[in-house]
Amino acid sequence: MALRNIVKFGDDVLRKKCREVTAFDDKLWVLLDDMYETMNEANGVGLAAPQVGILRRVVVIDVGEGPIELINPVITSVKGKQREVEGCLSSPGQWGYVVRPAKVKVTAMNRYGKEFKIEGTELLARALCHEIDHLNGVVFTDLADEMVEPEE
Numbered sequence: 259m260a261l262r263n264i265v266k267f268g269d270d271v272l273r274k275k276c277r278e279v280t281a282f283d284d285k286l287w288v289l290l291d292d293m294y295e296t297m298n299e300a301n302g303v304g305l306a307a308p309q310v311g312i313l314r315r316v317v318v319i320d321v322g323e324g325p326i327e328l329i330n331p332v333i334t335s336v337k338g339k340q341r342e343v344e345g346c347l348s349s350p351g352q353w354g355y356v357v358r359p360a361k362v363k364v365t366a367m368n369r370y371g372k373e374f375k376i377e378g379t380e381l382l383a384r385a386l387c388h389e390i391d392h393l394n395g396v397v398f399t400d401l402a403d404e405m406v407e408p409e410e
């Protein structure tokens with residue numbers, strides 16, 4: 259495994275729509291393993307492939323309940339609302355309030371191409387939405403209704 263550089267806000271790669279994964283091969287597995295390592299090293303709860311410069315629909319998440327990998331994820335249902343402070347590994351030190359669904363259901367594939375479904379509430383719902391947004395070129399500051407002033 260290897261650490262990858264995290265692309266920062268302002269880079270065009272974060273504004274592109276990512277393509278679906280079609281090959282569930284060792285190149286994908288290396289990418290996933292590198293993304294986990296890069297996310298953990300940065301103390302993040304989620305990372306999307308465009309954040310390491312790869313325009314593919316690949317996400318890793320760990321909100322403290324174990325690692326989750328999502329290939330070609332699709333949000334199939336949303337319910338309710340939550341408004342919490344959110345940040346992004348591509349914009350260290352920047353935080354803002356974003357309204358997200360209280361509960362989301364997602365269908366995705368694992369690294370072997372097997373489909374699975376996952377439901378999230380609270381932080382997991384937020385992470386699922388935030389990371390899937392990255393695959394569509396959307397970053398949290400596009401959606402934030404209020405930014406948090408940095409503390410002195």
Ligand code: CO
Pocket residue numbers: 345346347348388392
């Ligand atoms: Co992010």
